[in-house]
Amino acid sequence: MTRDFPYRELGTLSDPEQHLSALAISGRDTERLLRQLRDMLLIRRVEEKIGDMVTAGMIVCPCHLGIGQEAVAVGVSEHLRATDRVFGAHRSHSHYLALGGGVYPLLAEVLGKLDGCSKGMGGSMHLHDPAHGLLGTVPIVAGTVSLAVGAALAARKDGGDSLAVAYFGDGAAEEGVVHEAMNLAAAWRLPVLFVCENNLFSSHLHISLRQPSDRVARFAEAHRMSAMTIDGNDLLAVSDATASLVAGIRRGEGPAFLEALTYRWRGHVGPREDLDVGVNRGSDLALWKRRDPIRRLADALREAESLQEETWQAMDRAVLEEVETAWRRADAAPYPDESALLDWVYAGGAAK
Amino acid sequence: MTRMNYGTAIRAAFMHLLDHHPEVFVIGQGLWAKWYVGNSMTDLDKLYGVDRIMDSPVSESACTGAAVGASLCGYRPIVVHPRVDFMLYAMDAMVNQAAKWSHMVGGQAHPAVTIRGIVNRGGEQGAQHSQALHAWFAHVPGLRVVMPATPADARDLLIASVLCDDPVLYIDDRWLYDLEDDLPPVVERPLELEGPELLRDGSDITLVGSSYTTQQCLAAANGLAERGISAAVVDLRVINPLRAEPIIASVRKTGRLLAVDGGWRTCGLAGEVIARVAEAVHPAELRALPRRLTLPDAPAPTSKPLERIYYTLVDDIVTAAADLVKEAAR
Incomplete structure (x- = not known):
């Protein structure tokens, strides 16, 4: 179910029959695009594997898949450094992988294994990889947005030009703390990039049933910060917008806001498409699958004769093999010791 | 020995921390005002500058969350909530985020944040200006809760709280501020060793x-x-x-x-x-x-x-x- 908006402000961005063509890549660095194509493909294959393993009963913890949204994290991460501080949310496998997080520690984490990126203590919803800049992801909607603002405050105190990134969704924009956090960041001109992945749904509920407008970036304008709303299924649009916003932040111009319009192919949680639980989006979903961020980049590379069919197939085979190898290893890995239950409550262990 | 009351002992703790630990900063409402926190922080903004003593927007949730975020980046922030009642807006940052963080990430990161909640009651202030909710917070694993009763503890337990790597809720009570005692020089002690x-x-x-x-x-x-x-x-x-x-x-x-x-x-x-x-x-x-x-x-x-x-x-x-x-x- 959807409803007519009082303010329908996204224009063609929310129309799944638009923006279907191959990306315009002329003049772009082909090597980089091929690497990013592979990054997106890896994210997708990892998430498909996770979905399959949930279906198979091998994975039990709640997994929120972002299949269809891969271009956002890959396009944003291109402009980040390991010294930046990134926070995510419940649907953050892509954020972790796009920053360079390993497939094996992710799959081990989802299985609750000691080799997981959070030592098996967090599962899919609590990813931690500070070596690549990911300080944490949590499923409390909007729970890390203020943390990212604090990380930005820390970055400013440090000196230098590091920044913080807060990934969240259109549903989080309905949480009060997001507005407190945006106000604080703007009032204190903190170096933070707010990245709203607007996939039009919060759980089962379409944005038209939750907000008077479909454009979340309006909140950024209210807080007097630079904002851009772009096609989040267009890697180049994400990348260009991020480049511009990040450059301003690093120059000390204060926070900025990127709204990336996208769409998730799976349901809110788990591998199913949610068509079976009364979320009426069947025709839209079919249309949105045509605005596939991976296909659009791959088509462009093919048209430019930068990607041969055999290369594409080989890339996919290599990615699948990487995922399978990591899965087998994660499946065989040990769980944390029982002492972990109390040892990690406080720094210094249970005895303290 | 130095004669202090509970309120000035808290102020002495802030000064010790700000003098000796550059990673300490303070954020909260009323920090540049004269009357929000009694005599416990007088003129700290003038002594240490407004970049370390940060008076904030009326945003308990975001300010506490920001302190948690900064604590994950090497700082030891102190968030000041002049009344426990208003601190409830910060529940998520305290209970869901700070308290759970170490456990959720397998002990690989610790939010070394101190949240100072002040109990300020009596004087016909009523239901939302009077609450003492320490029991709620003491229920939460991962969140240390400290309640000093003496001027010496008001000073030394605040220092121990801030230097502790875990998130700490430090609760002081305005009814104690005039209580006087002779205090020895500060000795930094690990909070883990403190108890009843x-x-x-x-x-x-x-x-x-x-x-x-x-x-x-x-x-x-x-x-x-x-x-x-x-x-x-x-x-x-x-x-x-x-x-x-x-x-x-x-x-x-x-x-x-x-x-x-x-x-x-x-x-x-x-x-x-x-x-x-x-x-x-x-x-x-x-x-x-x-x-x-x-x-x-x-x-x-x-x-x-x-x-x-x-x-x-x-x-x-x-x-x-x-x-x-x-x-x-x-």
Whole structure:
């Protein structure tokens, strides 16, 4: 179910029959695009594997898949450094992988294994990889947005030009703390990039049933910060917008806001498409699958004769093999010791 | 020795931390005002600059969350909530994020944030300007909860809280601010080593308090002594994680327990104290059933006569303790 908006402000961005063509890549660095194509493909294959393993009963913890949204994290991460501080949310496998997080520690984490990126203590919803800049992801909607603002405050105190990134969704924009956090960041001109992945749904509920407008970036304008709303299924649009916003932040111009319009192919949680639980989006979903961020980049590379069919197939085979190898290893890995239950409550262990 | 009161002792702790630990900064509402936090932070903004003493927007949630975020980046922020009541907007940052963070990431990161919540009640301030909610927070694993009762603890436990790598809720009580004592020089001690202390030994009954109620228990012990009753007083000091051994040891000796708490009765701290004793001390060792004195299970009233009966008085403790001793003698 959807409803007519009082303010329908996204224009063609929310129309799944638009923006279907191959990306315009002329003049772009082909090597980089091929690497990013592979990054997106890896994210997708990892998430498909996770979905399959949930279906198979091998994975039990709640997994929120972002299949269809891969271009956002890959396009944003291109402009980040390991010294930046990134926070995510419940649907953050892509954020972790796009920053360079390993497939094996992710799959081990989802299985609750000691080799997981959070030592098996967090599962899919609590990813931690500070070596690549990911300080944490949590499923409390909007729970890390203020943390990212604090990380930005820390970055400013440090000196230098590091920044913080807060990934969240259109549903989080309905949480009060997001507005407190945006106000604080703007009032204190903190170096933070707010990245709203607007996939039009919060759980089962379409944005038209939750907000008077479909454009979340309006909140950024209210807080007097630079904002851009772009096609989040267009890697180049994400990348260009991020480049511009990040450059301003690093120059000390204060926070900025990127709204990336996208769409998730799976349901809110788990591998199913949610068509079976009364979320009426069947025709839209079919249309949105045509605005596939991976296909659009791959088509462009093919048209430019930068990607041969055999290369594409080989890339996919290599990615699948990487995922399978990591899965087998994660499946065989040990769980944390029982002492972990109390040892990690406080720094210094249970005895303290 | 330096003469200080509880409020200036807190200020001394801030100064020690800001002088010796560059990673410490303070954020919260009213920090540049003269009256938000009594005498406990006077002129710190002028001494240390507004970049380290950050008066903030009216955003308890975002400011506390920001402090948690900064603590994950090498800083030791102190968030000041001039009233515990308003701090409730920061519940998610404290309970879901800070308290769980270490566990959720397998001990690989620790939010070394201190949240200072001030209990500021009485004076007909009513239901939303009076609350003492320490028991809620002490329920949460991963969140240390500290409640100083003396000027020395007000200073030294704040320092220990801030230097602790875990998130700490430090609760001070405006009713204690004028309490004076001679303080030795600061010695930084790990918070992990701090816990309940026997402040006064006795043989007839054990009084257990925290923060303001500890001072009431000490005063009550004097009153009881005049009646020939020897009361021990245990000051809880750190209520999470709660180490009950000093309480248990004292009750084993006295055979009687009166737990006094400035919070409500149901699921409160006094009940937890009694439970810890009940689990450890055989009924045959007790000379009377344990008892508690708490606020009645009602919000704080504003009306004068209602407020008068709302808060526990020293006389109430004396009476209850004397009754327990008498009861057991029957």
